[in-house]
């Protein structure tokens with residue numbers, strides 16, 4: 001299965017994608033991954049969606065609201081960062097913005113004067129450190145190669161974990177699975193709207209595992225809601241809840257991304 005994920009080789013996305021396929025290619029944009037799967041250029045994509053310290057990967061959420069794809073699996077993996085460099089004297093730390101944020105406390109305490117450089121991925125940061133001895137990288141320790149591992153486990157919490165989604169073409173959307181993701185764009189605004197959108201789940205005892213709002217981009221204060229819940233699309237209660245939500249969102253749209261199961265990858 002041809003799979004596209006965030007590169008270059010050695011990213012955490014790459015590690016998660018290895019549980020999906022052996023045939024992996026790379027790009028340095030999450031939006032491009034979703035786009036390439038939506039237009040059929042790849043069978044699968046693996047994208048980071050949420051981190052336990054830093055929260056949403058907003059580019060991923062926005063791409064899921066924009067392109068018609070299916071979510072077919074959720075992959076949760078612990079994230080343990082190392083500090084890698086050609087030597088001990090460096091002036092800049094390069095990594096993915098999420099990784100820099102996950103190590104904020106460590107960096108402020110140990111290296112208060114370094115500059116932080118956000119790059120497309122952790123593995124791209126490693127390439128920067130390889131090219132330039134004034135740059136250190138934050139990445140998975142397996143990326144060290146000829147670099148020195150100056151510190152390990154530098155994330156601010158040992159429980160640091162990221163949730164990835166495996167995505168496929170819309171024709172592979174499945175009703176089966178213990179979890180479902182949907183995106184709601186009500187395109188209206190009145191007191192109690194969000195309460196009304198959530199009631200159909202509460203009334204059927206469907207547990208929400210996540211609710212995130214993102215700007216619709218249409219006008220200030222107008223939102224798209226990303227909702228994950230612990231039930232499958234195959235269940236009657238899910239279908240009934242979604243029918244009610246579709247009626248409430250008749251000025252906008254509801255996208256059913258699909259049902260899926262969770263895999264925990266420890267690597």
Ligand SMILES: O=C(O)C(=O)C[C@]1(C(=O)O)C=C[C@@H](O)C=C1
Nearest residue numbers: 011012013048096098121122162
């Ligand atoms: O840069 C990487 O290695 C990625 O796979 C991206 C990413 C992210 O976007 O959250 C994935 C896991 C970690 O949380 C840090 C970075």
